[in-house]
Amino acid sequence: MTPHLRTARGCSLGTAALTAGAVYLGTTMSPWAAVPGLYVAAFLGWCARRSYAAHRRTLVRHEQARLAALGEELLLGMPCCRLPEHSASRAHGTNCLRPPDFADELAAACCAEGFVSRGAHHESACRINSPRSSAA
Known part of the structure; x- marks a missing residue:
């Protein structure tokens, strides 16, 4: 149990009592x-939500450190998260323990300019050539 989890539970209890x-x-x-x-x-509900998120981030960092201590040879056969199983290894979860592979992302990108600008700008010969909204 992290201190964030204790804070989140206290804020949740306060939220329920005040409500x-x-x-x-x-x-x-x-x-x-x-x-x-x-x-x-x-306000206490917002604080509880932030504390639960900090607790999850702490757990992910500890898991990453534990897996890094095991060594890379053990990590090769271990799945990083559940999302690649359903997306043909093209997408990963927000708490994925595998570092992003920018070479794969660049190979899947439509053009180099689209990769650099995250879809905001494209080259003239690009097959997509439609700027993505900044709200997405």
Whole structure:
């Protein structure tokens, strides 16, 4: 258990308690009495979510360090994550332990300019030649 997990659980407990208190105040008194409790509950929910994410990042870093200590020869036969099994090894999960292979990504890219600009610009001879939205 990391300190982030303890913080996340405490914030989650506070969120649940404040939400229950706000519902009680909203039904027995004025609905306006519930607003401060709901605001603080929303903030604690946000804090809990951030702490859970930090906990997961810490676990991934520890797993990466453990696998690096095992050596590269053990890692060759070990799958990095579950997503490559379903995507013909073209996609990897966000917590994938394998470092990205830029040579494979460049080979799969439509053109060199599209690879460098992450799809925003393409060469004139590119088969796609349509800029990708920055919102994607």
